[in-house]
Amino acid sequence: MEKIAITKNTSPKEKPPTDGLPFGTYFSDHMFLMNYEDGKGWIEPRIVPYGTIELEPSAMVFHYAQEVFEGLKAYRGEDGKIRFFRPEENIRRMNISSARLCIPEIKEEDFLAALHMLVEVDANWVPAAPDTSLYIRPFVIATDPKVGVHASHTYLFAIITCPVGSYYAEGLNPVKILIEEEDVRAVRGGTGFAKAGGNYAASLRAGERASAEGFSQVMWLDGVERRYIEEVGSMNVMFKISGKIVTPELSGSVLPGITRKSSIEILKGWGYEIEERKISIDELIDAAKSGALEEAFGTGTAAVISPVGQMTYLGENYEVGGFKIGPVTQKLYDTLTGIQWGNAEDPYGWSVELKMQLA
Numbered sequence: 001m002e003k004i005a006i007t008k009n010t011s012p013k014e015k016p017p018t019d020g021l022p023f024g025t026y027f028s029d030h031m032f033l034m035n036y037e038d039g040k041g042w043i044e045p046r047i048v049p050y051g052t053i054e055l056e057p058s059a060m061v062f063h064y065a066q067e068v069f070e071g072l073k074a075y076r077g078e079d080g081k082i083r084f085f086r087p088e089e090n091i092r093r094m095n096i097s098s099a100r101l102c103i104p105e106i107k108e109e110d111f112l113a114a115l116h117m118l119v120e121v122d123a124n125w126v127p128a129a130p131d132t133s134l135y136i137r138p139f140v141i142a143t144d145p146k147v148g149v150h151a152s153h154t155y156l157f158a159i160i161t162c163p164v165g166s167y168y169a170e171g172l173n174p175v176k177i178l179i180e181e182e183d184v185r186a187v188r189g190g191t192g193f194a195k196a197g198g199n200y201a202a203s204l205r206a207g208e209r210a211s212a213e214g215f216s217q218v219m220w221l222d223g224v225e226r227r228y229i230e231e232v233g234s235m236n237v238m239f240k241i242s243g244k245i246v247t248p249e250l251s252g253s254v255l256p257g258i259t260r261k262s263s264i265e266i267l268k269g270w271g272y273e274i275e276e277r278k279i280s281i282d283e284l285i286d287a288a289k290s291g292a293l294e295e296a297f298g299t300g301t302a303a304v305i306s307p308v309g310q311m312t313y314l315g316e317n318y319e320v321g322g323f324k325i326g327p328v329t330q331k332l333y334d335t336l337t338g339i340q341w342g343n344a345e346d347p348y349g350w351s352v353e354l355k356m357q358l359a
Contacts, residue, residue, distance in 0.1 A: 001045055001110035004032075004117055006358075009049035018129035021165035023302065028125040028134070028161045032118045035143075036104055036155040045114060047121055050160065056145040060152045065198045068097040069139035071301045072258075074119050074161075074354065076126045076133075077342030082354040085340045087115060089258045094138060097194035102151040103140050111138070116355045118159055123354070127163045133340075135164045135302070167302040168216060172333060174309025174323050175216035177232060179281065180206045181314065184223035185230065185253070192230075192253030199255075200234070207233065217298070219311065221281060223253065229279045235298030235306060236260035239284065240328055242292045249276045259299040259336070265348065266335055267328075281313065288318035295326030304340075305333040 009029040016026045027050050034045040061067050072090045075083050091112060095105040119126070119134065126134040138159045142152030168175060183206040186192025186199055203218070210218045217233030229248050231237060236257040238247040245267050250256050264274055287293035288311065296308035309323035338344025339351055 001107065001113065002043065003045075004114065005044075005046040006117075006121065007046065007048045008121075011049075015125065016163065018127045018132050018163070018165070021127065021129070021132055021163060023164045023167050024135065024162055026162055028122040028163070030118060030121050031161075032114045032157075032159040034106075034114070034157045036157065038153040042104070042106060042110070042157065045110070047118055053156070053158070055141075055143060058145040058147055060142040060144045060146060063147060064142070064149060065196070065201075066101055066103065066142035066152055067139065067197050068094055068101055068103060069137060069195055069197065070094045070097075071195075072136050072138075073164075073301060073340070074126050074134040074136060075341045076128045079342060080128075081342060082119065082123060082126050083340070083342050084115070084119075084352045084354070086258055086262065086350045087112060087352055089261070090138075093195065093256065093258070094140075097196060098140060100191055100194045101196055103142070103155060106140075106157060114159060117357055118161065119354055120356055120358055122161060125161065125163055129165075131337075132163060132165050134161050136161050164302075168306060172305070172307065172325065172330075174307040174320070174325060176214065176310045176312065177217050177219050177308050178210040178213065178215040179311060179313040180210075180218040180220055181226075182206070184226070185220045187223035188252040190253065193250070193255060195255060203233070215312070216306075227280050227282075229281060229284060230254050232298040232306075232308070235300035235303065237296065237298050237308075238263065239279070239287070239293060240295035240326065241287050243294075244273045244275055245328075246275045246277070246279055248279055251278075257299055257301075259301055259304060262336065262348075262350065263299050263305075263332055266332060272328075284311075285313060285318060288320065293318075293320055295329050296320045297326075297329045297332075304336055305329060 031050045070090045091108050140157045143154045144152040206218045220230040222228040298306040307325045307329045311318045339346045
């Protein structure tokens with residue numbers, strides 16, 4: 001990759017208070033941009049003041065949704081150091097998503113260098129208050145000014161960042177989940193395993209309906225039989241049933257979450273039996289009725305771990321664990337966040353300290 005050019009923002013913004021910091025609302029002073037052209041590859045890497053991006057109305061991203069994105073965080077520990085959590089996993093996943101959407105991949109070392117340099121430039125935007133972090137959103141969009149169903153020949157890669165607090169207003173408190181009966185998120189053979197905007201657009205209607213009824217998220221069933229559990233809203237989901245940890249298998253319609261992967265590795269290390277397999281809604285409801293369902297929780301970058309206290313299906317409510325945070329859920333949250341903020345031992349080597357490159 002060419003040397004990254006840096007243009008500093010001469011009018012820095014006022015930073016928001018960290019008390020009650022909302023998710024995804026305030027954006028830092030700079031962003032990273034890089035263009036792609038057929039025959040030239042990725043060119044012109046640069047860090048510039050955060051601002052608008054000019055695109056023609058015919059830009060292909062608007063018409064054919066050729067776009068992928070990622071989500072990760074930078075954490076400021078009690079020692080003042082800034083760390084990333086398994087950033088190479090996000091980079092690899094975005095390249096897998098890109099391949100599915102016919103978008104050119106980005107070299108891992110170039111992606112990582114851009115990530116480090118942008119966060120260093122805006123290091124003072126990484127909050128230090130408890131349970132806060134700097135959310136990082138890399139994305140690639142198709143920019144050809146043409147109308148026609150084919151892959152674009154030009155693209156824009158961008159990284160923006162924003163200081164955030166808890167994703168859910170409930171924080172780590174249990175949430176209510178509505179099991180969706182009508183809409184589906186994705187099907188095998190589609191783009192469900194990719195982190196693409198179209199998947200999330202397809203989920204909005206069910207999410208809005210659930211929110212209007214007082215639920216935090218929906219639980220998705222598979223798109224073919226409408227029988228098997230897939231995800232919870234924008235998170236993977238896990239269940240503790242009769243002492244075992246059960247989670248939907250990665251069948252091609254489920255996003256391969258990095259927090260999911262990390263949770264499985266931690267739980268295996270604790271000696272839990274992990275079953276990655278199909279879980280029918282009938283099995284789950286039966287487990288809830290009998291008391292075999294001991295805990296349920298979502299896993300994802302934004303919320304890390306989100307305990308489920310109640311599931312609603314076909315008008316019936318099923319409480320999980322007395323609507324309290326289960327011991328495994330709590331321990332997993334404490335372990336993951338301890339590693340992420342650098343406040344606990346990291347035996348896995350997942351935590352990556354920010355490389356300070358600028359003089």
